[in-house]
Amino acid sequence: xxxxxxxxxxxxxxxxxxxxxxxxxxxxxxxxxxxxxxxxxxxxxxxxxxxxxxxxxxxxxxxxxxxxxxxxxxxxxxxxxxxxxxxxxxxxxxxxxxxxxxxxxxxxxxxxxxxxxxxxxxxxxxxxxxxxxxxxxxxxxxxxx
Numbered sequence: 001x002x003x004x005x006x007x008x009x010x011x012x013x014x015x016x017x018x019x020x021x022x023x024x025x026x027x028x029x030x031x032x033x034x035x036x037x038x039x040x041x042x043x044x045x046x047x048x049x050x051x052x053x054x055x056x057x058x059x060x061x062x063x064x065x066x067x068x069x070x071x072x073x074x075x076x077x078x079x080x081x082x083x084x085x086x087x088x089x090x091x092x093x094x095x096x097x098x099x100x101x102x103x104x105x106x107x108x109x110x111x112x113x114x115x116x117x118x119x120x121x122x123x124x125x126x127x128x129x130x131x132x133x134x135x136x137x138x139x140x141x142x143x144x145x
Contacts, residue, residue, distance in 0.1 A: 004043045009034045024144055026061040026073065049109045056104075056116045058140050063117070063123050077101075084118040 009031065012019060020042075022028040035038055047053060057073065064076035081087065081101035089097050107115070124133050 004041065006039055007042050008039050009036055011036075024058065026057055029061075029073075034077055047105075048113060049107070049112055052109060052112045052116065053104060054144055055140060056112065058143050059116065059120060059123070059136070062136075062143065067127055069127065080119045080122060081115075083122050084114050084115055086118075107124065 007020065022031055057077070060077045060080060063072040063080075064070045064073045066077075070076040070079065078101055082099070086102050087099045088102050090100050092098050104112070120133060120136065122137060124131050126135070
């Protein structure tokens, strides 16, 4: 089920007030451009593989922050999906076929696990060659606590 609604970014006004808050550095960075008091449109859904998606995005976010290759995590994710061959052919507006990165919205748990492993291998072999895979995994898990 997906919910789309408007919310205002502001501090809590009342004791015991319930709100939606960022729970990790990546989520905090996502909402930081929104000015306090601004009203925004938000779309909420809770995928079954949310923890695995959070891990993958945290992995890419940490890699983008520790490398000068990309401007942000979104650009890093796009390139890493291409490198991991998580792509499909689509017809562009000129009628030509081109490769585009697949979306993570409909990915199942097994595909997500394999994609995360491929991306982690690319990161430790090519992007951050001194990093050990287990150390990187522990850092990401620690970041998500």
